[in-house]
Amino acid sequence: MPKLTIDGELVEVPPGSTVLQACEAAGREIPVFCYHPRLNIAGNCRMCLVEVEKMPKPQASCALPAADGMVVRTNSPLVHKARKGVLELLLINHPLDCPICDQGGECDLQDLTLFYGPDKSRFKENKRPVADKYLGPLISTHMTRCIHCTRCIRFLNEIAGVEELGAVHRGEHMEITTWVEAALSSELQGNIIDLCPVGALNSKPYEYRARTWELKKTESVDVLDAVGASIRIDSRGNEVMRILPRLHEEVNEEWLADKSRFAYDGLKKRRLDVPMLRKAGKLEPVDWKTVLAAVAERVRATDPNRIAFLIGDQVDCETMVLVKELAERLGTPHVECRQDGSPLGTRPRAQYRFNTTIAGIEQADVCLLVGTNPRFEAPLVNARIRKRWRRGGFTVGRIGVPFDLTYPVQDLGAGPPTLEEVAHGWHSFAEKLAAAERPMLILGTGALARPDGAAILSLAHRLAESVRLVREGWNGFNVLHTAAARVGGLELGLVPGPGGRDLAGILDGIERGEIELVFSIGVEEIDPKRLEKAFVVHLGTHGDRTAPIASAILPGAAYTEKNATWVNLEGRPQRGRLAVFPPGEAKEDWRILRALSEAIGRTVPLDTLAQVRMRMAELAPQLGEIDRIRPAEWGSFGRAGPVDPAPFTSPIRDYWRTCPISRASSVMAECSALAAARAREATGTHG
Amino acid sequence: MSAAPGRPQPYGAMAPDVESFAFTPENLEEAKKILARYPAGRQASAVLPLLHLAQAQHGGWLPKAALDYVAEFLGMAKIRVYEVASFYDMFNTEPVGRVQVRVCTTTPCWLCGSDAVLRAAREVLGCEPGESSPDGRFFLREFECLGACANAPVLWIDDDFYEDLTYERAKAVLESVVRGERPTPGPQSGRKGSMPAGGKTTLLEVGE
Numbered sequence: 001m002p003k004l005t006i007d008g009e010l011v012e013v014p015p016g017s018t019v020l021q022a023c024e025a026a027g028r029e030i031p032v033f034c035y036h037p038r039l040n041i042a043g044n045c046r047m048c049l050v051e052v053e054k055m056p057k058p059q060a061s062c063a064l065p066a067a068d069g070m071v072v073r074t075n076s077p078l079v080h081k082a083r084k085g086v087l088e089l090l091l092i093n094h095p096l097d098c099p100i101c102d103q104g105g106e107c108d109l110q111d112l113t114l115f116y117g118p119d120k121s122r123f124k125e126n127k128r129p130v131a132d133k134y135l136g137p138l139i140s141t142h143m144t145r146c147i148h149c150t151r152c153i154r155f156l157n158e159i160a161g162v163e164e165l166g167a168v169h170r171g172e173h174m175e176i177t178t179w180v181e182a183a184l185s186s187e188l189q190g191n192i193i194d195l196c197p198v199g200a201l202n203s204k205p206y207e208y209r210a211r212t213w214e215l216k217k218t219e220s221v222d223v224l225d226a227v228g229a230s231i232r233i234d235s236r237g238n239e240v241m242r243i244l245p246r247l248h249e250e251v252n253e254e255w256l257a258d259k260s261r262f263a264y265d266g267l268k269k270r271r272l273d274v275p276m277l278r279k280a281g282k283l284e285p286v287d288w289k290t291v292l293a294a295v296a297e298r299v300r301a302t303d304p305n306r307i308a309f310l311i312g313d314q315v316d317c318e319t320m321v322l323v324k325e326l327a328e329r330l331g332t333p334h335v336e337c338r339q340d341g342s343p344l345g346t347r348p349r350a351q352y353r354f355n356t357t358i359a360g361i362e363q364a365d366v367c368l369l370v371g372t373n374p375r376f377e378a379p380l381v382n383a384r385i386r387k388r389w390r391r392g393g394f395t396v397g398r399i400g401v402p403f404d405l406t407y408p409v410q411d412l413g414a415g416p417p418t419l420e421e422v423a424h425g426w427h428s429f430a431e432k433l434a435a436a437e438r439p440m441l442i443l444g445t446g447a448l449a450r451p452d453g454a455a456i457l458s459l460a461h462r463l464a465e466s467v468r469l470v471r472e473g474w475n476g477f478n479v480l481h482t483a484a485a486r487v488g489g490l491e492l493g494l495v496p497g498p499g500g501r502d503l504a505g506i507l508d509g510i511e512r513g514e515i516e517l518v519f520s521i522g523v524e525e526i527d528p529k530r531l532e533k534a535f536v537v538h539l540g541t542h543g544d545r546t547a548p549i550a551s552a553i554l555p556g557a558a559y560t561e562k563n564a565t566w567v568n569l570e571g572r573p574q575r576g577r578l579a580v581f582p583p584g585e586a587k588e589d590w591r592i593l594r595a596l597s598e599a600i601g602r603t604v605p606l607d608t609l610a611q612v613r614m615r616m617a618e619l620a621p622q623l624g625e626i627d628r629i630r631p632a633e634w635g636s637f638g639r640a641g642p643v644d645p646a647p648f649t650s651p652i653r654d655y656w657r658t659c660p661i662s663r664a665s666s667v668m669a670e671c672s673a674l675a676a677a678r679a680r681e682a683t684g685t686h687g
Numbered sequence: 688m689s690a691a692p693g694r695p696q697p698y699g700a701m702a703p704d705v706e707s708f709a710f711t712p713e714n715l716e717e718a719k720k721i722l723a724r725y726p727a728g729r730q731a732s733a734v735l736p737l738l739h740l741a742q743a744q745h746g747g748w749l750p751k752a753a754l755d756y757v758a759e760f761l762g763m764a765k766i767r768v769y770e771v772a773s774f775y776d777m778f779n780t781e782p783v784g785r786v787q788v789r790v791c792t793t794t795p796c797w798l799c800g801s802d803a804v805l806r807a808a809r810e811v812l813g814c815e816p817g818e819s820s821p822d823g824r825f826f827l828r829e830f831e832c833l834g835a836c837a838n839a840p841v842l843w844i845d846d847d848f849y850e851d852l853t854y855e856r857a858k859a860v861l862e863s864v865v866r867g868e869r870p871t872p873g874p875q876s877g878r879k880g881s882m883p884a885g886g887k888t889t890l891l892e893v894g895e
């Protein structure tokens with residue numbers, strides 16, 4: 001391990017480190033623009049200059065390998081002079097528009113100029129004009145501000161795996177562009193806004209809406225997919241102004257998928273903000289008392305065996321605790337959190353979790369995807385797989401419909417027959433899995449949410465056993481959920497009790513008049529025609545699919561409007577925090593159910609959030625340990641049976657519109673239209 | 688230098704933009720030969736010769752369709768080809784005249800009279816540097832050092848260097864090119880290669 005002297009201090013760094021990393025190890029802060037620890041080294045901004053003994057000129061520390069015996073100075077007059085010079089040159093063509101620049105207040109260039117910048121310009125010539133570029137509905141550009149660090153290009157090439165941005169022309173004429181003025185197609189593109197060290201790339205929907213220092217910052221988690229990325233909600237007054245990723249190495253690193261970042265305008269549109277009751281066929285606003293009394297009366301008048309609870313995709317665990325308690329008090333066994341109809345059971349837990357963990361993907365050496373398109377179902381999981389693939393020595397196989405996942409995939413077949421072959425060891429890929437040191441299987445819910453789902457799950461289990469996916473210190477069996485609520489629901493056991501009906505049973509029951517009253521707790525992905533025969537009490541946030549057929553509407557809080565717990569696909573409980581208040585008369589969901597239980601006369605005695613959480617920890621102790629995954633027990637699951645040879649399909653066709661929030665978002669609508677146009681273009685079927 | 692294969696002669700008006708592009712059968716053969724020079728998995732290295740081939744085929748500039756074609760041919764991302772094509776001044780990505788006339792105006796050539804060469808080019812072609820001639824047949828531009836300073840000033844027409852120029856010599860070369868001829872490339876002063884202009888000063892005993 002090389003030992004270096006940094007400003008007189010001896011440090012030892014792992015071989016392969018750069019001088020910059022050595023300086024950081026010694027606690028020195030080196031100013032950088034182009035360097036980013038998660039991207040390849042470019043060494044083009046020269047801001048990181050340091051003085052190295054025996055080297056005649058200042059050296060770019062980010063691109064200089066640390067060698068034994070180097071004597072480095074980061075604070076000498078020469079270093080300061082060099083950095084000043086670099087900064088002056090960078091500023092030559094940079095406009096003085098900080099007062100109107102969105103990056104103002106969180107700009108690396110602004111910050112470093114404070115330390116090293118000249119107080120006046122010696123450059124008398126005209127600054128270089130650069131036309132702004134069109135990159136689509138998410139990113140706006142101010143290319144005169146670009147300092148050509150190429151972070152944006154490197155991110156898209158390396159991490160997103162979508163080579164669409166480049167640097168054209170040369171020297172002073174260099175420009176960052178797609179060349180063809182087309183929207184970027186990556187679903188991780190928003191990250192280049194964060195990466196851009198200046199204000200060249202900005203969030204288009206947020207542009208000119210707020211200044212960073214007037215925003216309240218709330219640390220929370222994302223629920224638009226099941227990854228549970230750490231986010232920061234920036235709000236002003238009672239309005240969400242933007243959403244940014246927060247660092248969480250084990251989940252999202254420092255990235256965020258675009259839907260999670262940009263769908264927030266959907267939080268402000270089509271909201272249910274007042275309780276409603278259907279009177280003479282029309283939904284009419286009423287007050288809380290009236291709606292709760294009306295629902296309570298209806299509940300009391302209905303045989304509990306004819307009441308069902310359905311749980312939607314973004315419901316928090318606190319609300320689910322109340323559902324469980326209420327259903328128990330009412331005596332209805334028909335509780336179902338698997339809105340997609342998948343046959344996952346609650347025990348053993350390993351059957352529904354992403355057991356390898358997201359960070360664990362980096363340890364795997366072979367991966368088999370079954371019925372999943374991770375790029376759409378969980379873009380950040382896909383980014384991890386790509387990250388693993390870039391390191392080399394990694395094979396990905398797929399059973400399902402081909403789709404570009406940004407890394408090479410070996411297509412084995414499209415449907416259950418191929419899975420059968422692999423599970424029985426008749427397929428060569430089974431040998432590959434068995435021979436691997438750390439093999440993993442990712443089972444999409446598209447393979448499970450079908451009539452033969454239980455048989456598919458059983459096949460997956462058989463495969464897991466036959467190639468030993470579960471080994472000492474390794475569990476390679478993974479289910480890739482798309483709903484933020486699902487794992488939490490399964491952990492809490494929100495599945496039909498003894499004699500209870502599952503999703504299909506409930507829907508059939510409605511059809512046949514055997515289920516008369518349905519509580520839709522944020523249910524939006526079920527064909528409303530299948531629900532409409534029942535008296536539907538809808539606890540939801542948006543006038544989306546279910547509200548139009550509901551008989552009573554209880555307006556709830558969206559994920560940015562409550563303190564609540566979600567469990568991500570790994571089984572990691574995480575806390576979201578209230579950033580703004582629910583609109584109008586909408587309330588936190590668990591409180592609504594608590595009030596309803598009282599109106600019914602079957603009070604659930606949980607009065608505070610703390611009490612609800614205590615009850616939650618009783619029901620599922622693992623949910624009491626925030627941000628910790630308690631490994632799940634392995635066992636047998638699934639139900640062997642005949643399978644339908646029809647190919648597996650992903651539950652997500654349109655990445656941009658998958659939930660009430662994203663469907664209400666006009667930004668997402670624009671992205672969706674663009675993606676559709678691109679798909680038409682690609683297949684050549686215009687119109 | 689010999690003319691690149693597939694260069695159309697004689698020269699007509701400016702090549703139009705096109706919706707689609709493909710190598711002619713002869714150029715396809717040539718492209719395959721070029722590709723074979725590079726090891727497997729490193730085909731992208733062939734991007735420069737293939738762009739030259741495509742530009743020659745299309746008549747002096749590379750429409751987007753040609754760039755996309757080369758990208759697909761080599762299995763590279765399109766943007767990577769756009770980057771390369773825009774980086775080098777030898778490639779034109781906007782419509783220009785078919786015959787490329789480049790006048791070196793870097794210091795050695797300038798000291799030796801490149802101003803006069805440029806004047807001659809302006810007069811004969813009837814356009815300013817960076818423009819195409821009114822008939823669309825020629826594209827005139829200034830260039831940085833062509834690496835032939837020993838024979839400064841230098842004029843580079845398509846694939847040929849014309850060296851040791853004066854106003855008159857440049858004019859003569861250009862006028863003959865305009866007539867559709869190709870004057871003999873190399874020094875126009877009568878000296879051989881870049882031997883001393885006043886005759887040999889060393890190795891005198893070595894025969895001619």
Ligand code: SF4
Pocket residue numbers: 145146147148149150151152153176195196197198200201
């Ligand atoms: S746009 Fe921003 S990230 Fe991209 S090269 Fe310019 S300064 Fe760097």
Ligand code: FES
Pocket residue numbers: 031032033034035042043044045046047048049060061062063
């Ligand atoms: S940070 Fe080292 S050159 Fe840019």
Ligand code: FES
Pocket residue numbers: 791792793794795796797831832833834835836839840841
């Ligand atoms: S300066 Fe003209 S060829 Fe070198």
